[in-house]
Amino acid sequence: MQLISIVSGLLSSALASLGELALLAGGTFGSIAKGRIRVGLTIRQIAEIGFGSQLVVVVTGAFTGAVFTAQAYFQFASLNMETAVGPVVTLAMFRELGPALTGLMVAGRVGAAMSAEIGTMKVTQQIDALRALAVNPVDYLVVPRALAMLISMPILVVECVGLGVLASYYVGVEVLNINGAYFLANMQKFTEGSDILMSLTKGFAFGGLIVFISCREGLRAKDGAVGVGRATTATVVASSLAILISNFFLTMALNIFFPAGQ
Amino acid sequence: MRADPLLSVRDLVQRIGGQEILRGLSLDVFPGETLVLLGKSGGGKSVFLRHLIGLMRPVSGSIIFEGREITSLTERELEPVRRKVGMLFQDGALFDSMNVFDNVAFPLRERGERDRGVVAEKVSRSLAMVNMTGHSHKMPVNLSGGMRKRVALARAIISPPDVILYDEPTAGLDPIVSDSINRLIRHLQSELHVTSIVVTHDMTSCNHIADRVALLNEGRIHFLGSANELRESRDPVVCDFVQGRSGETVY
Numbered sequence: 001m002q003l004i005s006i007v008s009g010l011l012s013s014a015l016a017s018l019g020e021l022a023l024l025a026g027g028t029f030g031s032i033a034k035g036r037i038r039v040g041l042t043i044r045q046i047a048e049i050g051f052g053s054q055l056v057v058v059v060t061g062a063f064t065g066a067v068f069t070a071q072a073y074f075q076f077a078s079l080n081m082e083t084a085v086g087p088v089v090t091l092a093m094f095r096e097l098g099p100a101l102t103g104l105m106v107a108g109r110v111g112a113a114m115s116a117e118i119g120t121m122k123v124t125q126q127i128d129a130l131r132a133l134a135v136n137p138v139d140y141l142v143v144p145r146a147l148a149m150l151i152s153m154p155i156l157v158v159e160c161v162g163l164g165v166l167a168s169y170y171v172g173v174e175v176l177n178i179n180g181a182y183f184l185a186n187m188q189k190f191t192e193g194s195d196i197l198m199s200l201t202k203g204f205a206f207g208g209l210i211v212f213i214s215c216r217e218g219l220r221a222k223d224g225a226v227g228v229g230r231a232t233t234a235t236v237v238a239s240s241l242a243i244l245i246s247n248f249f250l251t252m253a254l255n256i257f258f259p260a261g262q
Numbered sequence: 263m264r265a266d267p268l269l270s271v272r273d274l275v276q277r278i279g280g281q282e283i284l285r286g287l288s289l290d291v292f293p294g295e296t297l298v299l300l301g302k303s304g305g306g307k308s309v310f311l312r313h314l315i316g317l318m319r320p321v322s323g324s325i326i327f328e329g330r331e332i333t334s335l336t337e338r339e340l341e342p343v344r345r346k347v348g349m350l351f352q353d354g355a356l357f358d359s360m361n362v363f364d365n366v367a368f369p370l371r372e373r374g375e376r377d378r379g380v381v382a383e384k385v386s387r388s389l390a391m392v393n394m395t396g397h398s399h400k401m402p403v404n405l406s407g408g409m410r411k412r413v414a415l416a417r418a419i420i421s422p423p424d425v426i427l428y429d430e431p432t433a434g435l436d437p438i439v440s441d442s443i444n445r446l447i448r449h450l451q452s453e454l455h456v457t458s459i460v461v462t463h464d465m466t467s468c469n470h471i472a473d474r475v476a477l478l479n480e481g482r483i484h485f486l487g488s489a490n491e492l493r494e495s496r497d498p499v500v501c502d503f504v505q506g507r508s509g510e511t512v513y
Binding site for chain 2: 126
């Protein structure tokens with residue numbers, strides 16, 4: 001009985017969280033549709049989210065591409081299939097690793113900061129001050145961040161994948177002596193526009209998850225500095241889990257529209 | 263004959279964490295008056311102020327502003343009310359990502375003022391009114407508590423609202439600055455006919471600015487009258503508060 005009550009409690013709190021997220025996302029897109037957009041704040045957020053995250057994202061992409069290439073080579077070399085390394089790494093980077101790793105890095109770097117900033121504003125009554133000045137906190141805080149995230153994430157995913165593929169080529173061809181012409185030819189043969197579209201779609205979806213989870217946690221923060229710390233931790237955990245879990249369902253759903261290997 | 267109340271509160275009830283903070287508070291505020299709200303710390307004075315601009319929703323009761331019930335309004339519907347009612351928060355609640363100038367200019371810019379000259383002129387006038395000229399490039403983190411409060415006051419009055427809610431405007435300020443804040447509240451009333459509701463513990467400030475004084479006790483208005491009537495009251499609760507008696511025995 002106790003187990004049932006714990007499980008039902010967890011389920012109802014998860015559903016409540018999903019409902020709050022959906023309401024926040026609905027309010028944000030409603031404000032965007034009605035043109036309640038602060039261009040200056042959005043540009044500042046693009047600089048913070050997009051420009052500021054580039055280094056961490058490209059380093060992650062490059063070294064993931066490099067290490068994946070090395071591991072794939074060690075396995076494929078025993079079967080004399082070294083030239084398959086290129087398409088395997090490229091497809092994996094486009095369809096899975098690029099968007100998921102970019103999402104995880106951005107959740108850690110930007111989501112945590114976003115949640116801490118909004119959470120601090122909440123516990124120091126700055127959000128109440130916004131409301132008292134007849135400024136809607138969703139319009140002022142969430143809309144610029146959501147727009148910036150939805151614009152930046154697909155670009156960051158492209159950078160992550162691009163550097164991953166470049167690093168894969170360098171390690172495969174220059175370090176492990178795979179034939180460069182075959183590496184490139186196979187890579188081109190097995191990589192299609194649909195893989196790029198899948199990558200961009202996932203980047204867009206993960207960006208939405210990160211920004212709404214971060215803003216919701218920040219807006220719910222209470223109990224001073226401890227509460228802000230809790231909100232930041234909850235943001236990173238919830239965003240990371242949401243990215244990893246939704247990645248599976250997105251892969252299954254998107255494979256209907258962008259089938260692999262067709 | 264007295265005008266209709268600008269703000270009418272009836273039977274306001276609020277519970278926080280299982281404790282009943284407001285227990286059926288009723289109060290009328292009339293246009294152009296300065297009403298001082300006294301009461302014990304933690305007695306619900308700030309909670310009451312927050313209800314007047316919809317920052318908190320009551321458990322029950324009604325708040326009528328300019329003839330319109332506001333407790334049932336949504337955040338968007340409350341925006342016109344909030345443009346007419348300014349609030350000075352207890353700790354200032356300055357935006358810590360902006361310097362003093364941008365904090366004070368914020369309401370103007372949000373209401374569409376784009377002319378930099380007009381913004382600069384209004385900000386410097388507003389800062390001068392609270393004796394904060396010359397501090398416009400400082401960040402809030404570099405200001406003392408009193409300075410933060412004065413900047414917040416400059417922000418609240420930059421486009422003077424019809425009503426200003428002051429939450430402890432003179433707490434933590436030296437007597438000279440407190441006196442200048444009291445004079446400013448009086449000035450806003452006499453020159454701009456601003457209605458003020460001031461939550462304070464400062465009896466000097468109360469005597470200086472109040473047209474009427476309300477004493478909040480046990481979640482209700484226990485006393486309502488002029489500052490003179492407050493001083494002359496024989497009611498034990500009022501006497502204890504005015505004379506600063508705790509009523510506790512020290513062993």
